[in-house]
Amino acid sequence: MGTLIARRLLALVPLLILVSFFVFILITLVPGDASVELAGGENATPERIAEVRQELHLDEPVFQQYGRWLGNAVQGDLGHSLYARTSVSQDIAERLPITLSLVAAALLVGLLVGVPLGILAAMRPAGAVDKASRFGTTLGISIPEYWLAIILVVLFAVDLRVLPPSGYVPFFEDPLGWLEHIVLPAVALGTWSAASLSRQLRAALIDVLDTNYVRTAWAKGGSTRVIVVKHALKNAAIPVVTILALQIGFLMGGTVIIEEIFTIPGMGPYFLRGVISFDVPVIQGVVLVFVLAALLLSTLADITYGFLNPKVRVQ
Amino acid sequence: MTETTTEAPALLETRQVRKLFPLERGLRRRVHGHVRAVDGVDLVVPRATTVGLVGESGSGKSTLGRLVLRLIQPTSGQICFEGNDITNLHGRKLRELRRNFQIVFQDPYSSFDATATMLDSLREPMRAHLQLDAAQQMARAAELLEIVGMSPEYLTRYPYELSGGQLQRAGVARALSVDPKLLILDEPVSSLDVSTQAQVINLFAHLQERLHVAMLFIAHDLSIVRHVSERIAVMYLGRIVEDGPAESVYDQPKHPYTEALLSAIPVPNPVRQRERRRIILQGDIPSPANPPSGCRFHTRCPYVMDICRTQDPALFRTPDGTTVFCHLHTSGPQLEGAPIGDLRNVNRPTK
Amino acid sequence: MSLRTDVNELAPVAGTEAVPTVRQASPRRRLVRRLAHKRGAVLAIAFLAVVTIAAIFGTAVAPYDPNAQDILNSNHLPSWSHLLGTDDLGRDILSRLIVGARVSVRISLQTVLLAGLIALPIGLVSGYIGGRLDNLLMRIVDAMLAFPPLVLAIAVAGLLGKGVGNVALAITIVMVPGFTRLVRASTLAVKEETFVEASRSIGTRTRRILSHRVLPNVRSPLIVGMSLAFGAAILAEAGLSFLGLSQQPPNASWGNMLRGAYDRSLYTHPWQLWIPGGVIALMVLAYNTLGDALRDVLSPAQWAPTRDRRRKPWQAWNVLRTWRGRRRKTRRGLTAVTRIEVPPMREPAPLLGVEHLSVEFDTEQGRVRVVDDVSFHVASGEVLGLVGESGSGKTVTSLSIMRLLGSPPARIAEGAVYFEGRDLFALSFDEMRALRGSELAMVFQDPMTSLNPAFTIGDQLREALRLHEDVDRATAQARARDMLDLVQIPAPEQRLHEYPHQLSGGMRQRVMLAIALMCRPKLLIADEPTTALDVTIQAQMLDLLRSLQQELSLSVIFVTHDLGVVADICDRVAVMYSGQIVEQGAVGEVFAHPQQPYTEGLLAAMPQTGQIGDALYVIPGQVPHPRAWPGGCRFHPRCAYVLEACRSETVPLTVGSDGATAHTPHDVRCLRSRELDLRGAQ
Numbered sequence A: 001m002g003t004l005i006a007r008r009l010l011a012l013v014p015l016l017i018l019v020s021f022f023v024f025i026l027i028t029l030v031p032g033d034a035s036v037e038l039a040g041g042e043n044a045t046p047e048r049i050a051e052v053r054q055e056l057h058l059d060e061p062v063f064q065q066y067g068r069w070l071g072n073a074v075q076g077d078l079g080h081s082l083y084a085r086t087s088v089s090q091d092i093a094e095r096l097p098i099t100l101s102l103v104a105a106a107l108l109v110g111l112l113v114g115v116p117l118g119i120l121a122a123m124r125p126a127g128a129v130d131k132a133s134r135f136g137t138t139l140g141i142s143i144p145e146y147w148l149a150i151i152l153v154v155l156f157a158v159d160l161r162v163l164p165p166s167g168y169v170p171f172f173e174d175p176l177g178w179l180e181h182i183v184l185p186a187v188a189l190g191t192w193s194a195a196s197l198s199r200q201l202r203a204a205l206i207d208v209l210d211t212n213y214v215r216t217a218w219a220k221g222g223s224t225r226v227i228v229v230k231h232a233l234k235n236a237a238i239p240v241v242t243i244l245a246l247q248i249g250f251l252m253g254g255t256v257i258i259e260e261i262f263t264i265p266g267m268g269p270y271f272l273r274g275v276i277s278f279d280v281p282v283i284q285g286v287v288l289v290f291v292l293a294a295l296l297l298s299t300l301a302d303i304t305y306g307f308l309n310p311k312v313r314v315q
Numbered sequence B: 001m002t003e004t005t006t007e008a009p010a011l012l013e014t015r016q017v018r019k020l021f022p023l024e025r026g027l028r029r030r031v032h033g034h035v036r037a038v039d040g041v042d043l044v045v046p047r048a049t050t051v052g053l054v055g056e057s058g059s060g061k062s063t064l065g066r067l068v069l070r071l072i073q074p075t076s077g078q079i080c081f082e083g084n085d086i087t088n089l090h091g092r093k094l095r096e097l098r099r100n101f102q103i104v105f106q107d108p109y110s111s112f113d114a115t116a117t118m119l120d121s122l123r124e125p126m127r128a129h130l131q132l133d134a135a136q137q138m139a140r141a142a143e144l145l146e147i148v149g150m151s152p153e154y155l156t157r158y159p160y161e162l163s164g165g166q167l168q169r170a171g172v173a174r175a176l177s178v179d180p181k182l183l184i185l186d187e188p189v190s191s192l193d194v195s196t197q198a199q200v201i202n203l204f205a206h207l208q209e210r211l212h213v214a215m216l217f218i219a220h221d222l223s224i225v226r227h228v229s230e231r232i233a234v235m236y237l238g239r240i241v242e243d244g245p246a247e248s249v250y251d252q253p254k255h256p257y258t259e260a261l262l263s264a265i266p267v268p269n270p271v272r273q274r275e276r277r278r279i280i281l282q283g284d285i286p287s288p289a290n291p292p293s294g295c296r297f298h299t300r301c302p303y304v305m306d307i308c309r310t311q312d313p314a315l316f317r318t319p320d321g322t323t324v325f326c327h328l329h330t331s332g333p334q335l336e337g338a339p340i341g342d343l344r345n346v347n348r349p350t351k
Numbered sequence C: 001m002s003l004r005t006d007v008n009e010l011a012p013v014a015g016t017e018a019v020p021t022v023r024q025a026s027p028r029r030r031l032v033r034r035l036a037h038k039r040g041a042v043l044a045i046a047f048l049a050v051v052t053i054a055a056i057f058g059t060a061v062a063p064y065d066p067n068a069q070d071i072l073n074s075n076h077l078p079s080w081s082h083l084l085g086t087d088d089l090g091r092d093i094l095s096r097l098i099v100g101a102r103v104s105v106r107i108s109l110q111t112v113l114l115a116g117l118i119a120l121p122i123g124l125v126s127g128y129i130g131g132r133l134d135n136l137l138m139r140i141v142d143a144m145l146a147f148p149p150l151v152l153a154i155a156v157a158g159l160l161g162k163g164v165g166n167v168a169l170a171i172t173i174v175m176v177p178g179f180t181r182l183v184r185a186s187t188l189a190v191k192e193e194t195f196v197e198a199s200r201s202i203g204t205r206t207r208r209i210l211s212h213r214v215l216p217n218v219r220s221p222l223i224v225g226m227s228l229a230f231g232a233a234i235l236a237e238a239g240l241s242f243l244g245l246s247q248q249p250p251n252a253s254w255g256n257m258l259r260g261a262y263d264r265s266l267y268t269h270p271w272q273l274w275i276p277g278g279v280i281a282l283m284v285l286a287y288n289t290l291g292d293a294l295r296d297v298l299s300p301a302q303w304a305p306t307r308d309r310r311r312k313p314w315q316a317w318n319v320l321r322t323w324r325g326r327r328r329k330t331r332r333g334l335t336a337v338t339r340i341e342v343p344p345m346r347e348p349a350p351l352l353g354v355e356h357l358s359v360e361f362d363t364e365q366g367r368v369r370v371v372d373d374v375s376f377h378v379a380s381g382e383v384l385g386l387v388g389e390s391g392s393g394k395t396v397t398s399l400s401i402m403r404l405l406g407s408p409p410a411r412i413a414e415g416a417v418y419f420e421g422r423d424l425f426a427l428s429f430d431e432m433r434a435l436r437g438s439e440l441a442m443v444f445q446d447p448m449t450s451l452n453p454a455f456t457i458g459d460q461l462r463e464a465l466r467l468h469e470d471v472d473r474a475t476a477q478a479r480a481r482d483m484l485d486l487v488q489i490p491a492p493e494q495r496l497h498e499y500p501h502q503l504s505g506g507m508r509q510r511v512m513l514a515i516a517l518m519c520r521p522k523l524l525i526a527d528e529p530t531t532a533l534d535v536t537i538q539a540q541m542l543d544l545l546r547s548l549q550q551e552l553s554l555s556v557i558f559v560t561h562d563l564g565v566v567a568d569i570c571d572r573v574a575v576m577y578s579g580q581i582v583e584q585g586a587v588g589e590v591f592a593h594p595q596q597p598y599t600e601g602l603l604a605a606m607p608q609t610g611q612i613g614d615a616l617y618v619i620p621g622q623v624p625h626p627r628a629w630p631g632g633c634r635f636h637p638r639c640a641y642v643l644e645a646c647r648s649e650t651v652p653l654t655v656g657s658d659g660a661t662a663h664t665p666h667d668v669r670c671l672r673s674r675e676l677d678l679r680g681a682q
């Protein structure tokens, strides 16, 4: 198991280098002379252009720029925002926990709803629960989360007035307030996660329930609970864990819009301001942090996968 | 070609061919060993003759077949076709050579593309090797189906519309479509039912008589190959341990492994089956990644002697043309080419 | 001599094979037909067609100018003049929706098709050629896939500059790696198929293999993936529009309509939020429904529908068709019983008596009976061989006894099984469960897949015991160890802690046997336990089974297709053909003096018989599919002794008296058994 973890972590290294390079070369997407564009486009002053060019070292060859940027990034320095002049690393450090807590809450919703639903549907394929959940989950993966978020706001904040329509309270200041503020965004974001998780789990479970070893378990005299909870679930969890890792990436993307709608001061609004104003260091920093977080979490999923699957664990 | 024989070269001859599959481990795919799938095999298939190749699964039969077809590259050794070394042919030359060899696989269903009609599949070799127009291809495909006992109506069918036995015959038709000189049959009847199996076995015997094509008939069951083979080669852990005329190998095995294989096949006669002397080999076939020292069979051989554990047995040629690799013929209770059965008087095996 | 052994007669000649009567429609037609049967898919296609047409004609079909403001008529509810009402600037919502569809439809088509077009060749070549190139490409793909897709799309679209074109580019970039992955994975799978190796050995050029063998087989997953991606593209574009990065106001897109309503009418006119959001959701729903339907229709199992002889009989829980008819409440793990009468138990009662068992499957082509009026018994301490070619119903029969067949589609239509006097078909799930594994045990054919890969051998052995006996873990562990010892597994202590994949096939089958014997059952059903093993390992296994059977005085039903194995281990034998028992009796009797032509043929066709060089005896034709069982004697199309009567008369099983009467010493199903002098084992 130890070597498995070491191997997975080691496998990250080349991936990280490639990923960071992709993040860096995002800047080359800017059409025309980047320094002009970044300094404000047509109404940029020559001083400002020179300033931007100097700050981002745009005169140097790309690889040299990348090397410098990476070197700084490794030390935790992601540069400064071109406008606010604040440190990007610091800005992100303030916002990342908020976004991650939203992702975690959404994932929790996904697991709490998706897993039982998937199991129930798989127990009796084509039964009433299955049919209803099939319809519900297809709907769940089709509804845009931002629309769902707005509808939830209209229902619970505007009409019923039971929950706040927007805003955020840090967990450690006021756990109850945090919960009140996080419920709607988490549900909006987690609905998709729950629907897709339950579909995947259902499919995986049905496959597993059709395997020869499950037949063996029936033949031994296993009860439905033993079969589903012990024999099937552990095996079905193996493919589902991989999917969970993918979901994390999708959920992170989703937070950008959700945070914007609920005015949660996470990475989303910060990122969007950066994008709208061509603030390249901000964009690079946010994308890099997002991708690092996603990679780390999916590595974690990979390790869990190895833990669940003896074929990987015991060689 | 330093041999001084005056005979024409054999159709196919392998010389000490070896195929090692690397075992990789870890992130950097470090090679930490090799599966010695085929480990120094000399095999001769004369023209228009059927050679049976038998052995337990994992003994390297399919790998040898694929080596001969040049689907995989040998690690070392030579493969000669009609006296020419074809070990390193590639590109167009190799494609042209392929006309001479065709193969029929074990699983009839997966050896046909489910999205293609039978005509499409039967035409494929013709398209690669013969200059025929569409009508000629169609006519030939129909004729081939008739040769294997099927109605030409099947040409428009998809594989899943045919039974396993029919597909296997269509597989033979496909292989025959370019008049190959050598057919490699990789367990062609193993997945078929008893009655269908007999049909296909007889088809091979019939084709052999009619078309004079040479065959390398791979099977794990000695009783199947003996019906069609002139010679039988027995393989164990990547090596051929006995190779001789079919009757001799079947009726008077010279190698303990051959004897054990034969004795393991139950005969469908309760009286005879229950009074037969059976040799039950202990344990599984060892891993080809780590074959035993000396004679590779020594871990399971009922006649094992001290010398077997350390020394590789040398080739021994019996008067009837059988070659065998076993110390029993040269040391210990010297058999000198006599069948293993004779040993029973000398040295009863433990089990 | 009554056997036909003339070689020329045996050699297959043109025309000996009847062409199957059931002709399948071409794959494409069948695909369309299956799709047409799916209501959701049809609705989805219709909806998509309407939206696409509206998008194509855009302003031409829009009732108003979508950008024309009319402040006096702002925020109208739907009415006849404005079917979907107007927005806060008085613009007609329907018209804006129609031109907005243009953006969504265009983006989805453009991005998905382009991404597919780029990914297809890369994935194909990378997967097929492999090696360094593949390694490099997949590293890049992995790195791109590590990005949260929407984040990457926002960054790329933002940096390229606002606008629909740039958004399309961004979405395409995000999609390419996923598609490449998909195509490559499918290519790798197809590449391993024997038919590709066949093409290579034939000498077909690589390019042609790729285009004619790999591509058609990779197409299906790609089509499914693409149809699901359409929905994802629409969601992404609308999201970017919502954030103000795509279509710029005043020009309409669904995303910016939603944004407008959110920004300006959330508290005042919330109904305006429903329309654009609903349309986006419907559109995505339609694509997802279509994708799901295509996945069902294009799956390889659907591709080859008539191969159900290769389908495992109990693997059918998930057949989505439910069946009507007399149906008792059924549940997972218990075969449904729909019999009307309960046949009586035979006297004297044997350990197990199967009486007039018939089993049916409800399939897409209708109801088929696969086991038909099967009766046999097993006495205490006796080994009964159940023998027949594949598809004759041996597995279905054995699973019915355990009631392990999946319902639907299987159900027990007639008959009874008495075990120690109890009718198993009258038991509840819990009663049946208490018997399974304790009194009745089963060993299956495939040792490689019959053990749970996620649990240790010890766990699986202990479970077998603890499901039925109240023992603590340590006792169970000790019993498990002893049992491994009993089935002659070396180093049992160590094996207990190992996982199935660490064991060889022969060892796994021993473990299966150990599991079955954990509770000392009275009856063991072994369904082809040695078929997957090598002959040498089979000999070990038979040896072990024989000694255990005697030691524990077990009763065994030994299912096999190998008459040699029957001769080795069985006391009595029942020969099955096309769902019926055609001959049944003591092994010595049946083998020495078969009374039924099929038994004679099977014996003669065994490759162990006959001399080298002689042609084998051949039973012409093939086992008929249960849907195509012939009338009269089911064996008549293949029988060498067929008479006119055989074609029309139903042939009953004549019950013999095991050696008492001269003519039918055992049970036989043949009109001519008395007059024929058939040849037995040699």
Ligand SMILES: Nc1ncnc2c1ncn2[C@@H]1O[C@H](COP(=O)(O)OP(=O)(O)O)[C@@H](O)[C@H]1O
Binding pocket: B021, B035, B036, B037, B055, B056, B057, B058, B059, B060, B061, B062, B063, B064, B288
């Ligand atoms: N492509 C491969 N890579 C690694 N090992 C292989 C490969 N092909 C075959 N082997 C190994 O080579 C040995 C011989 O296999 P094979 O030739 O298929 O045996 P047989 O046909 O006699 O059953 C087996 O141990 C098998 O696992």
Ligand SMILES: Nc1ncnc2c1ncn2[C@@H]1O[C@H](COP(=O)(O)OP(=O)(O)O)[C@@H](O)[C@H]1O
Binding pocket: C308, C309, C310, C311, C312, C313, C314, C315, C316, C361, C363, C370, C388, C389, C390, C391, C392, C393, C394, C395, C396, C397, C409, C625, C626
């Ligand atoms: N799930 C299923 N759906 C439809 N038909 C089935 C199913 N399972 C098995 N059958 C049919 O039942 C027949 C008997 O199968 P089986 O008992 O497995 O035969 P055997 O064990 O003798 O080889 C076969 O013809 C097969 O087509």
Ligand code: SF4
Binding pocket: B255, B256, B257, B295, B296, B297, B298, B299, B301, B302, B303, B304, B305, B308, B313, B325, B326, B327, B328
């Ligand atoms: S050399 Fe020795 S171990 Fe090998 S087969 Fe002969 S007697 Fe047995």
Ligand code: SF4
Binding pocket: C596, C597, C598, C633, C634, C635, C636, C637, C639, C640, C641, C642, C643, C646, C651, C669, C670, C671, C672, C673
């Ligand atoms: S009843 Fe007629 S067709 Fe059937 S087995 Fe007997 S002789 Fe043959």
Ligand SMILES: [Mg+2]
Binding pocket: B061, B062, B063, B187
């Ligand atoms: Mg093989």
Ligand SMILES: [Mg+2]
Binding pocket: C394, C395, C396, C528
């Ligand atoms: Mg079966």
